[in-house]
Amino acid sequence: MDANQPVFSLRKISKHFPGVKALDNVKLDLYAGKVTALVGENGAGKSTLVKVMTGIYTPTQGQLYLDAEQITLSTPDDARKLGITAIHQETVLFDELSVAENIFVGHHLMHSSKRLNWREMERRSVEILQEIDAPLNPRAILKDLSIGQRHMVAIARALSFDARVVVLDEPTAALSHREIEDFYAIVERLKQKGCAILFISHKFDEIFRIADNYCVFRDGCYVGAGQISGTQESELVTMMVGRSIENAYPKVDNEIGDTVLSVSHYSHPTEFDDISFELHEGEILGFYGLVGAGRTELMQSLFGVSNLANGEVKLDKQRIKIKSPSDAIKAGIVYVPEERQAQGTVLEFPIFQNIGLPQLEKINPNGLLDEQREYALAETYANRLRVKAPNWYEKVENLSGGNQQKVVIGKWLATRPQVIILDEPTKGIDIGSKAAVHEFMSELTREGLAVIMVSSELPEVMGMADRIIVMREGLMVKEYARHEFCAESIVSAATGLTGVA
Known part of the structure; x- marks a missing residue:
């Protein structure tokens, strides 16, 4: 032929x-x-x-x-x-x-x-x-x-x-x-x-x-x-x-505020050990590491998915005990998971029901579903995140990956949290949607929200974070301020190739 x-x-x-x-x-x-x-x-x-x-x-x-x-x-x-x-x-x-x-x-x-x-x-x-x-x-x-x-x-x-x-x-x-x-x-x-x-x-x-x-x-x-x-x-x-994206990482230099979240000597029997860090108002704290470093397990534990960890967690200087995701949500900590389809959404539900899902009790105080209130809440946050859909009755399974991710983020922002954990927030989405998510992250920090971003993409974490914590084999091995960012050093710390500790 x-x-x-x-x-x-x-x-x-x-x-x-x-x-x-x-x-x-x-x-x-x-x-x-x-x-x-x-x-x-x-x-x-x-x-x-x-x-x-x-x-x-x-x-x-x-x-x-x-x-x-x-x-x-x-x-x-x-x-x-x-x-x-x-x-x-x-x-x-x-x-x-x-x-x-x-x-x-x-x-x-x-x-x-x-x-x-x-x-x-x-x-x-x-x-x-x-x-x-x-x-x-x-x-x-x-x-x-x-x-x-x-x-x-x-x-x-x-x-x-x-x-x-x-x-x-x-x-x-x-x-x-x-x-x-x-x-x-x-x-x-x-x-x-x-x-x-x-x-x-x-x-x-x-x-x-x-x-x-x-x-x-x-x-x-x-x-x-x-x-x-x-x-x-x-x-x-x-x-x-249809346009050039000159700045894929629209980092905004905010004035970093007071400590919002403090984690001290936080350990899990099998996943991570002796984790200590602080997160401040208006800050994006990046967590970087290779597969198996323990980053996702740490974040899921802070959100109450696992209650096997020991250590001290403080929110606004008050010690808190998180035994379940509902405890975390009530405290003001939310988590956007890496696996958005399996863990972040109910694909068969429409957009408005997904966005209202974490706060059904608040939206429907009498125990009767109020679709108008749910829809109004979804309209606020789906519009804010520029979700592309014919209407908010559209099932999430019919949306593109980038728009599904926006629905998950919108769902948690609607709870008005103090801390939002974004685990691989741009995994599997295109460059245009990535830029939109990055821009929105900067917008959140301008409003004073504290953001933890877990990412396996080094350009992303270096482009967006104010500080980077590197994990390897369940341990924190290095922390970098923004002026110290160096790709070679960060990768060395993540891999342990040069004995960086």
Whole structure:
């Protein structure tokens, strides 16, 4: 086949929902042995396009082509039979099943006698896993594997369909640095096999590392496409958001006020030990560290998710004992979790019910739900955070990742806290939404709110924090004032490579 001829093409694709044009006359070309990065803000239409490509959605109009032949995808099975498959950030796998069972679930190999051919499935599993250099035992139970190994199983499952077109949708979000490097090697093998790859990521370093081409969507429309070589990050950002973002970290130098939160000799039997710090009014205190450093466990403990910790916690110089999240909320401490979908929202509920959820008793003092009061509260904070939705009755599951995050933040701001803990506040959201969250963080500190920000992105924590505390293996190993920020020193402290203590 001509290398200049796309393997898979979409032309004039539109997808309309009631009151929403998710896609409007877009196009896309994918080539054998090439990675095309699909770039766009949350809400640009990327997820809808993937669902059209994989047969989950039927387009309102437009055509799909495989090897220049027009095709129709009525179901996901239609796509799989043609070798079109997707690997999502959270691919559904089955913890209690073996590696081989997960790879072939839904399309088991059979004997002529209609019995399951376990020997052949295990043999093929080993073969596929070897293709991606993942030497896993096909009989290993999934729940016993690491996150990175599970990801390998998800990729092997996709390849078990003799994939020709592979969609990688935020595939590195839950992977460690080492696992990401392994993933890059797998992408190279897929390219060598001749797979046409669509790569969706908000991380520009990944896009420029592995992509050959790019295609940009904005607000459900096609903006442009081209080759990555010779393209600047700033060009893609401008195409994505329709404007240049000169300052992704709009840090405002506030006058830091009195101590709001004081934590002394705070320890957990297994997660962290001897943590002591102060947080001041109008301050953003950053916590940085590698995966497993204990940052999230510390923050969840301060919010009352775990009550096994010992030590002293003071709010406004008064000692407090937090045994549950409700205790924390009443005290004025709120927590925006890293896993917004699993822990931060009720996806099936509308926006207004999510925002009102932490204070149902206050909104409805007589025990009877007052939807008008709930809706009015949601309108205040959803408007303030510029949540994009047709109305506040829209279910949160229908929103983009960035807008879901805004709903979670709005929910907690509506309680009027003194301290807000933001755990990976921009994880999985696009650069435009990130800038909006960062701008809002600065606005909060101007109003006197005290902010703790946990982030694995060093530019973010250096860009936004007034101070940075570095954690490693459950311990505080270094604290930096803003004038002391140095990327090399912070990374050294987080990794322990130079013995910084």
